[in-house]
Amino acid sequence: MSDLRELTADEVLAEISRHMVGHASVWSAVRKAFEDAERAEQRIEELERERDEARKALDFTEQAPGRIQEIMRSNGLVIDDLGDAHQKLAFTVYTELCECASQCEAARAAAKGGEDE
Numbered sequence: 001m002s003d004l005r006e007l008t009a010d011e012v013l014a015e016i017s018r019h020m021v022g023h024a025s026v027w028s029a030v031r032k033a034f035e036d037a038e039r040a041e042q043r044i045e046e047l048e049r050e051r052d053e054a055r056k057a058l059d060f061t062e063q064a065p066g067r068i069q070e071i072m073r074s075n076g077l078v079i080d081d082l083g084d085a086h087q088k089l090a091f092t093v094y095t096e097l098c099e100c101a102s103q104c105e106a107a108r109a110a111a112k113g114g115e116d117e
């Protein structure tokens with residue numbers, strides 16, 4: 001037998017397979033375990049990417065009311081006449097945005113509470 005450190009991964013598997021003759025079920029179980037572990041690792045990476053994207057969306061939504069306030073301040077815009085249809089619409093949209101931000105904050109707090117357990 002060759003020094004295993006000098007073999008490629010396929011050659012190592014072939015060498016192991018040669019020694020596993022008569023133990024096919026054990027070899028199949030080992031191979032399946034490695035395949036399952038690899039799939040689990042890939043799924044974990046996928047979930048971590050999705051988590052990171054969700055955090056970015058939460059951050060963006062939580063910060064939206066502040067961004068809108070800054071735009072209004074820097075442009076001298078005020079909502080002072082809810083009888084005006086455009087101002088009423090702007091106020092309604094802003095209020096909905098604030099509610100979204102509030103729900104994001106609550107979801108983040110709930111998730112943090114779950115991390116402590």
